[in-house]
Amino acid sequence: MLAAFAALLVLPSFAEAADYSGRARVIDGDTISIRNQRIRIAAIDACERDQTGLKDGEIWRCGVAARSYLGKMIDGQHVRCDIIDQDQYRRFVGQCFLGETDIGLAMVRVGLAEAMLRYLPATHSISEVEYGQAENRARDKGFGMWSAKIESPHEYRRLKSSKTP
Numbered sequence: 001m002l003a004a005f006a007a008l009l010v011l012p013s014f015a016e017a018a019d020y021s022g023r024a025r026v027i028d029g030d031t032i033s034i035r036n037q038r039i040r041i042a043a044i045d046a047c048e049r050d051q052t053g054l055k056d057g058e059i060w061r062c063g064v065a066a067r068s069y070l071g072k073m074i075d076g077q078h079v080r081c082d083i084i085d086q087d088q089y090r091r092f093v094g095q096c097f098l099g100e101t102d103i104g105l106a107m108v109r110v111g112l113a114e115a116m117l118r119y120l121p122a123t124h125s126i127s128e129v130e131y132g133q134a135e136n137r138a139r140d141k142g143f144g145m146w147s148a149k150i151e152s153p154h155e156y157r158r159l160k161s162s163k164t165p
Contacts, residue, residue: 020092024079029066030104030113031091032079038091039081043126044104044113045153046070048160053150060148066112073106074098084124095126108134111144114152 022034029046032039047053047062054060081094096103107113108131115131139146151159 018083019080020083020094021078021080024074024077024096026067026071026075029063029070029107032070032074032081032096034079034081038089039083039096040087040091040093041081041104041107041113042084042093042095042124043115043117043120043128043131044107045116046107046113047145047150047153048156051150051153051156053145053148055148060150062112062145062148062150065144066107069110069112070103070107074103079103082125084126085119085121095124105131105134109138109143111138111142111146114145116154 020034020037020039025033027033027038028049030041030044032041046066049063049067051063052059052061077098079096079098081092081096083092083094085093087093104113104126108115115128115135117126117128117131120126120128138144150156
């Protein structure tokens with residue numbers, strides 16, 4: 001019983017983490033760190049850091065592009081995340097904001113992340129319609145990943161993990 005109580009003290013609960021904020025450090029195109037806590041930006045999926053594709057006949061490092069764009073937008077800035085879930089890697093998953101700007105939606109709008117709505121918990125405040133429309137506009141205008149020949153980030157991860165012994 002004592003061990004169970006100690007575990008509760010060490011692991012932050014969603015009630016305590018419902019609003020997590022502080023100076024952001026960018027990990028990759030859809031993950032940030034605030035006060036040494038990794039937070040996966042909800043409702044998006046960006047290219048992996050080592051992922052590439054073809055753009056205008058050249059190799060395009062879409063993962064580097066996504067990380068770079070997110071870094072220019074928020075690195076070192078005060079970011080607030082409304083935590084809505086925890087993923088299988090024990091990272092918080094949250095809708096994150098720079099002021100009033102929804103960071104995930106901004107990444108989708110410029111085509112550097114796909115809208116990834118199927119894993120959202122039942123109780124969330126993210127506008128699935130707005131994210132879907134933003135992705136459709138980015139795709140129609142050929143922004144970012146939609147201007148290149150690349151695998152979807154989730155397909156890339158799946159194929160990469162199937163090749164790993």
